[in-house]
Amino acid sequence: MPAHRNPWILRAGAAAALAFLVACGGSPREGGTPATLSPAAALGDRIFQDATLSASGMQSCATCHSPDNAHAPANALPAQLGGPAMNIQGTRQSPSIRYLATNTPFHFEKDGTPSGGFFWDGRARSLADQAGGPFLNPAEMAMPSKAAVAARLAAAPYAADFRKVYGEAIFTNPDQAYLCMTLALQAYQQEDAGFHAFTSKYDAFLRGRARLSAQEARGLALFNDPLKGNCAACHPSARGADGAMPLFTDFTYDVLGVPRNPAIQANADPAHFDLGLAARPAGDLADRADLYGAFKVPSLRNVTRRKVFFHNGYFTSLRDVLTFYVQRDTDPAMWYPLNPDGSVEKFDDLPAKYRKNVNVTEVPYNRKPGEAPALSDAEIEDVMAFLAALVDGFVPNGD
Numbered sequence: 406m407p408a409h410r411n412p413w414i415l416r417a418g419a420a421a422a423l424a425f426l427v428a429c430g431g432s433p434r435e436g437g438t439p440a441t442l443s444p445a446a447a448l449g450d451r452i453f454q455d456a457t458l459s460a461s462g463m464q465s466c467a468t469c470h471s472p473d474n475a476h477a478p479a480n481a482l483p484a485q486l487g488g489p490a491m492n493i494q495g496t497r498q499s500p501s502i503r504y505l506a507t508n509t510p511f512h513f514e515k516d517g518t519p520s521g522g523f524f525w526d527g528r529a530r531s532l533a534d535q536a537g538g539p540f541l542n543p544a545e546m547a548m549p550s551k552a553a554v555a556a557r558l559a560a561a562p563y564a565a566d567f568r569k570v571y572g573e574a575i576f577t578n579p580d581q582a583y584l585c586m587t588l589a590l591q592a593y594q595q596e597d598a599g600f601h602a603f604t605s606k607y608d609a610f611l612r613g614r615a616r617l618s619a620q621e622a623r624g625l626a627l628f629n630d631p632l633k634g635n636c637a638a639c640h641p642s643a644r645g646a647d648g649a650m651p652l653f654t655d656f657t658y659d660v661l662g663v664p665r666n667p668a669i670q671a672n673a674d675p676a677h678f679d680l681g682l683a684a685r686p687a688g689d690l691a692d693r694a695d696l697y698g699a700f701k702v703p704s705l706r707n708v709t710r711r712k713v714f715f716h717n718g719y720f721t722s723l724r725d726v727l728t729f730y731v732q733r734d735t736d737p738a739m740w741y742p743l744n745p746d747g748s749v750e751k752f753d754d755l756p757a758k759y760r761k762n763v764n765v766t767e768v769p770y771n772r773k774p775g776e777a778p779a780l781s782d783a784e785i786e787d788v789m790a791f792l793a794a795l796v797d798g799f800v801p802n803g804d
C-alpha cells in the first residue's frame with residue numbers, strides 16, 4: 406500500500422463541492438473545526454436527524470449513523486432494515502461515518518493503487534454526492550423522488566432556515582433544493598467536531614499528553630510491525646509529514662476474502678455475490694477483473710464500539726476479526742465451509758474465478774496451513790487493547 410497522505414485540510418472532493426455550494430448560495434469555509442456551525446451546517450444537522458424525510462417516517466441518517474455510537478448503528482444487525490415498512494434488508498454493513506472529511510473522490514494513484522471515494526465501493530465522489538443516495542434507496546429511506554423529498558423539506562420546521570440559506574425561491578426548483586440539502590449534510594459532517602474529534606487516548610499520547618499502558622504499547626508495536634500485524638500498512642497509525650493526525654485508513658482497497666454471511670438475505674441466492682469496487686453500478690471498473698471483491702479500508706478509530714465488522718457484517722466480535730486476519734491462511738477450515746469432497750471452500754464469498762484476487766502475499770496473510778499465525782492469542786489481546794485506545798472522548802486522568 407502507498408504511503409499514507411491525508412493532510413487535515415479540505416481536498417479535491419470538498420473543493421469540487423464548494424463550487425456547488427456557491428451556486429447554492431451558501432458561504433464556503435476553509436478547513437478546520439469551527440466552534441459554531443455555519444448556517445448550512447446547522448441546517449444539515451437538522452436534516453441528518455429528520456425521520457420525516459423517509460417513506461416510513463421512522464428513519465433518518467442518524468438511525469444508521471447514530472452520534473451516540475460513533476456514527477454507526479446502535480444495533481448489531483449485519484445490514485440495516487429500511488424501506489416504507491422498515492422491513493427491507495440492505496446488503497452491506499452500515500459503517501461509522503467519522504473521519505471521512507479529508508477523503509477524496511475515487512482515483513488511481515500514480516502507482517495504480519485504487520484510492521478514495523465514499524461507500525464500501527467508492528462510488529460516491531464526495532460526502533454531498535453520498536448524501537443524495539439514502540433518501541431514494543428503496544432499502545433505506547425509500548422516498549419515491551427528489552421532488553417528494555423537497556416537498557417534505559418545504560414542510561419541515563426548518564424550512565424557513567432552508568430558504569434563508571439557499572434563497573426564498575429554492576423550493577420552486579425541487580432538484581436544486583435536493584442538491585442544496587446534500588450540501589447542507591456535507592457541511593454538517595465537515596464542520597461538526599463530533600465527526601473528527603481526535604480525542605482518543607492515542608491522540609493524547611501522540612500529543613504527549615497521555616502514556617499508553619504497557620499492553621497498549623505492545624499492541625501498537627505489533628500493529629505497526631511489518632512482520633507481525635502489519636496493520637499500519639493499510640490502517641496508518643503515524644502522524645502525516647505535515648503533523649496531521651492518523652486516520653487509521655489510507656482510503657485504499659483490498660480483497661480480504663471475508664467469509665460469506667448467510668445473515669445477508671441476498672445471499673440466499675447462491676448466484677449472488679457482492680463484488681465491491683469493480684462491480685459498482687456505474688460499471689466504470691467492470692473490466693478490471695483484478696479488482697472484483699475489493700472493498701475500501703475502513704478507519705479503525707472507534708472500532709471497539711462497533712458491533713459488526715467488515716462490509717458484510719459477518720463478524721460480531723473484534724477478537725474473531727483479528728483471529729481471522731492471522732488464521733485465515735494457517736487454519737482455513739476454521740473460517741470457511743467444507744466442500745462435499747472434504748476440501749475447504751476458501752474465500753467462499755467470491756466466485757471461483759475471482760478468488761485469486763484475495764491478498765495472500767502481504768503480512769499477516771502470507772502463511773500456509775499449519776504454520777504459526779502472525780500473532781499469538783496473547784498478542785491479539787495486546788492489539789485489541791491498543792485498538793481500545795482509539796475511541797473518541799478520552800479524559801486524561803493525570804497519569
Ligand code: HEC
Nearest residue numbers: 465466469485487497498499502523524525526536539545
Ligand atoms: C438504512 C441505514 C442507512 C441510512 C438511513 C443511511 N445510511 Fe449511510 N450508510 C449505510 C450503509 C449500509 C452504508 C454503506 C453502503 C455501501 O457501501 O454501499 C452507508 C455509507 C455511508 C457513508 C460512506 C461511508 C464511507 O466510508 O465511505 C456516508 C458518509 C453515509 N453513509 C452518510 C449517510 C447520510 C448523510 C445519511 C442520511 C442522508 C445516511 N448515511 C443514511 C446505511 C445507512
Ligand code: HEC
Nearest residue numbers: 634635636638639659661700701702703714715716726730
Ligand atoms: C492489506 C491491507 C490491510 C491490512 C494489512 C490490514 N487490513 Fe484491516 N481492513 C482492510 C480492508 C480492505 C478492510 C475491509 C474489508 C472488507 O470489509 O471486505 C479491513 C477491515 C478491518 C476491520 C473491520 C472494521 C470495520 O469497521 O468493519 C478491522 C477491525 C481491521 N481491518 C483491523 C485490522 C488489523 C488489526 C490489522 C492487522 C492485524 C489489519 N486490519 C490489517 C485492509 C487491511
